[in-house]
Amino acid sequence: MARSSAARSVRxxxxxxxxxxxxxxxxxxSIYPVLWxxxxxxxxxxxxxxxxxxxxxxxxxxxxxxxxxxSILKLQVVVGSNFPxxxxxxxxxxxxxxxxxxxxxxxAGYAFSRRRFRGQEASMFSFLLPTMFPGVVTIxxxxxLFSTLGLVDTYFAVIIPYMxxxxxxxxxxxxxAFDSIPREIDEAAMIDGAGEFRIFTRMLLPLxxxxxxxxxxxxxxxxxxxxxxxxxMLESNSLWTLPLALYAxxxxxxxxxxxxxxxxxxxxxxxxxxxxxxxxxLVTGLTAGSVKG
Amino acid sequence: xxxxxxxxxxxxxxxxSPYLFILPALxxxxxxxxxxFAFNIFITFTNMNVYHIRACADLFANATQxxxxxxxxxxxxxQNNLFYNFGFVFTDPAFVQILENSVIWxxxxxxxxxxxxxxxxxxxxxxxxxxxxxxxxxxxxxxMPSFITLLVWKGMYNYQFGVINSLLGEIGVPAINWLNGxxxxxxxxxxxxxxxxxxxxxxIIFSGALQSIPQELYEAASIDGAVGFTRMRTVTIPLIRxxxxxxxxxxxxxxxxxxxxxxxxxxxxxxxxxxIFITQAYNQAFSYFNFALAATYAFIAFIILFVPGFFWTxxxxxTRGGGS
Numbered sequence: 001m002a003r004s005s006a007a008r009s010v011r012x013x014x015x016x017x018x019x020x021x022x023x024x025x026x027x028x029x030s031i032y033p034v035l036w037x038x039x040x041x042x043x044x045x046x047x048x049x050x051x052x053x054x055x056x057x058x059x060x061x062x063x064x065x066x067x068x069x070x071s072i073l074k075l076q077v078v079v080g081s082n083f084p085x086x087x088x089x090x091x092x093x094x095x096x097x098x099x100x101x102x103x104x105x106x107x108a109g110y111a112f113s114r115r116r117f118r119g120q121e122a123s124m125f126s127f128l129l130p131t132m133f134p135g136v137v138t139i140x141x142x143x144x145l146f147s148t149l150g151l152v153d154t155y156f157a158v159i160i161p162y163m164x165x166x167x168x169x170x171x172x173x174x175x176x177a178f179d180s181i182p183r184e185i186d187e188a189a190m191i192d193g194a195g196e197f198r199i200f201t202r203m204l205l206p207l208x209x210x211x212x213x214x215x216x217x218x219x220x221x222x223x224x225x226x227x228x229x230x231x232x233m234l235e236s237n238s239l240w241t242l243p244l245a246l247y248a249x250x251x252x253x254x255x256x257x258x259x260x261x262x263x264x265x266x267x268x269x270x271x272x273x274x275x276x277x278x279x280x281x282l283v284t285g286l287t288a289g290s291v292k293g
Numbered sequence: 294x295x296x297x298x299x300x301x302x303x304x305x306x307x308x309x310s311p312y313l314f315i316l317p318a319l320x321x322x323x324x325x326x327x328x329x330f331a332f333n334i335f336i337t338f339t340n341m342n343v344y345h346i347r348a349c350a351d352l353f354a355n356a357t358q359x360x361x362x363x364x365x366x367x368x369x370x371x372q373n374n375l376f377y378n379f380g381f382v383f384t385d386p387a388f389v390q391i392l393e394n395s396v397i398w399x400x401x402x403x404x405x406x407x408x409x410x411x412x413x414x415x416x417x418x419x420x421x422x423x424x425x426x427x428x429x430x431x432x433x434x435x436x437m438p439s440f441i442t443l444l445v446w447k448g449m450y451n452y453q454f455g456v457i458n459s460l461l462g463e464i465g466v467p468a469i470n471w472l473n474g475x476x477x478x479x480x481x482x483x484x485x486x487x488x489x490x491x492x493x494x495x496x497i498i499f500s501g502a503l504q505s506i507p508q509e510l511y512e513a514a515s516i517d518g519a520v521g522f523t524r525m526r527t528v529t530i531p532l533i534r535x536x537x538x539x540x541x542x543x544x545x546x547x548x549x550x551x552x553x554x555x556x557x558x559x560x561x562x563x564x565x566x567x568x569i570f571i572t573q574a575y576n577q578a579f580s581y582f583n584f585a586l587a588a589t590y591a592f593i594a595f596i597i598l599f600v601p602g603f604f605w606t607x608x609x610x611x612t613r614g615g616g617s
Contacts, residue, residue: 019416026413027430029489034433036445104318111314112612120311123319124612125603130326131543132598133333134550136575137591140584141332142325164321169543171318172611173498176535177505207507214501218494225438246438257444264441271436272429279425 035059041068041261068262072245081237081245090242093155094223097162101170101219102212104163109174110200114186124171131168135228143232157233158241162223170215177211178204213278220274224267242267333588337378378589387565394480395549395569395597401484402491403544409488410495411537417496418503428500435493443557446486447472450558472559476566479559483567487554495540502536503529538609546598570594 039059044067073083111117112124130138146157181204189199205212227243234240246263249256382388413431417424434442449455450471458468471482506529514528552571555561561568561576570590578587606612 016421019419019421023413023416023421023427026409027427030431030433030493033442033445033449033489034437036448037437037441040445104321107314108318111311115311115314117311121612123315125606127318127322128542128546128602128606129330129599130322131546131550132595132602133326133330134571134574134591134594136552136571136578137333137584137588138326138329141329144332145324145328160321161325164318164325167318167322169498169539172539172543173501173536176502176533176539179535180502180506180532182507182510208505210501210504214498217497221435243438247440261441264438267438268433268436271432275429275432275436276425279428 037261037264040257041265042066043258046255046257068258069266071259072263072266081240083245085238086240086242086245089155089239090224093158093162093241094220096155096159097166097223098216098219100159100163101166102216104167105170105174105215106205106212107200108167108171110178110204112171112175113178114183124175127168127171130165139229139232142229146233152233153235153239155239158223158226158230161229161233162219162226166215166219166222169218173211173215174208177208181207209281213281217274217278221271224271333591336585337589337592338376339585378585379593381586382589382593387568390565391568391570391573392597394565394567395571395594397480398484398555398567398569399545399549401480402487402548403541405488406491406495407537407540407544409492410497410540411499413492413496414499414503418500428496431496432493434489435497439490439553440557442490443486443554446482446489447558450482473563476563479563479566483554483558486558487548487551490554491544491548495544498536498540499533502533506532535611538605538611542602542605542611546602549598550594570597 036059039061042064043061044063044065112120142161143152146152151157151160185203185207186199189203194202225243227247230241230244231247234244242263246260246267249260249263385391417428417431421427449457452458452468452470452473455471457471462468469478471478473479510528510532511524514524519527549569550571552569552575555567555569555572556575559567561572571594574587574590574594577583577590
């Protein structure tokens with residue numbers, strides 16, 4: 001008995017060591033190229049233009065500077081547009097896109113999961129179509145459309161496409177999340193006299209929080225890092241978002257790799273913060289979803 | 294079991310139109326997708342290119358972007374031979390290789406990204422210390438703008454100075470000419486970089502799906518005596534199967550239409566070794582300003598994705614309603 005439990009704990013230990021070894025390797029692989037970005041951001045001059053940069057295993061800058069970080073704070077790439085303005089625009093656009101995307105996705109995912117209706121499969125399949133058409137060619141007609149509507153150069157010109165752009169994945173994720181909740185839960189609540197809307201908001205949404213977090217994260221990234229659409233739709237300098245400022249460091253005759261790397265790192269920070277917040281829902285979604293109320 | 298008839302009558306009583314739930318999303322889709330779609334199909338029959346755009350040159354000095362684009366659209370006419378652009382694409386001697394590249398590119402990316410994402414999600418969903426830290430490290434490739442990280446990858450592949458060759462040198466492997474050697478080397482190089490970009494998000498969606506499985510189902514399964522592998526086979530896999538199916542499908546579509554890695558690391562080269570459909574469309578649109586040809590490539594890409602996508606959703610029942 002004692003022996004077999006010892007054997008079991010050895011096996012457990014080995015399994016855990018194996019898991020950690022795998023995770024550590026993957027974590028290193030994940031961050032290694034980004035360590036170079038960090039190195040470029042702290043090296044004076046434009047290190048990425050110099051192939052010697054990639055000599056050596058560890059990306060340690062030969063000399064150190066904070067200039068690239070201070071330059072993005074000070075810099076006015078274009079008149080009437082600076083770091084606080086980019087942050088403000090990016091925040092307004094991203095938050096609206098995420099909220100809008102959830103408002104479109106959640107009811108649709110619910111209907112696709114819980115109901116049966118004519119044209120259901122066709123309409124669900126149609127949400128895949130936009131992904132099949134490469135983005136590079138849809139931007140111009142979308143621009144013509146928005147300019148006809150007089151919406152070019154307003155927040156709406158990017159918020160609306162971002163909202164819709166995340167749907168193709170989101171609706172499918174939410175449908176399968178609702179599908180994984182046993183229907184008995186709805187039925188029990190209905191017998192208790194709860195209406196459909198109440199069941200949807202009070203029972204199903206809390207139960208699917210982890211998937212809602214995924215969908216929100218997806219919508220967040222779709223607008224936070226987008227350059228192409230913003231570049232076409234937003235003309236005024238006062239409407240510039242962070243990616244527009246980022247790519248402004250790539251001038252045709254000179255590339256500010258140092259500042260580009262610095263701003264890339266700054267832009268990644270909110271992603272980690274948002275991810276940590278969602279991470280909480282990924283864990284608590286389980287317990288919050290107990291079916292007792 | 295006994296509840297069923299009663300609940301069904303309640304359901305019927307509470308019935309409100311399901312169309313109301315999907316209408317907002319559907320309207321957004323129709324407006325933003327249908328018009329660009331029709332527009333693109335129309336211009337595949339035209340000769341909208343830089344020569345006709347030149348006619349707009351005098352507008353350029355003070356014109357807004359909107360005026361310029363309207364000018365491009367108006368100054369291009371329908372081709373005498375309606376299918377001129379399609380003929381051009383299909384008779385291009387490079388067409389077959391580009392098609393082949395695109396298909397190999399798609400499969401060699403999607404299977405490893407989905408596989409890695411799935412394994413990582415499972416491992417990080419089990420009892421492991423330091424999950425949050427691991428997850429945080431793992432999403433790094435996804436959190437950064439890919440432009441800069443892909444340029445770093447390009448540097449790491451550098452024949453003379455790149456860290457990858459110096460690492461290989463450490464273990465006695467002779468330096469490999471990644472980017473300007475054989476087609477195979479260049480292809481492997483961009484696939485590795487693109488897998489690196491892709492697996493974090495797959496991990497996130499699988500983690501979300503795993504966490505969305507109600508704990509009650511696991512409890513019920515363990516009462517039935519299902520643990521470990523049996524539990525995985527009877528509870529976990531069936532419930533995350535739709536997510537795997539959609540990840541494979543959308544992953545393929547995105548990869549087919551994703552040109553960042555191929556464009557920034559190898560620029561489609563050497564030769565046309567790593568040229569895929571989407572880099573070709575991008576080149577036509579923004580290097581040669583031949584918008585009609587770009588639209589034609591895009592339309593062909595659409596058909597190539599639509600046909601298998603349609604049968605795959607049918608076969609897997611992805612869009613089938615749960616309905617009561």
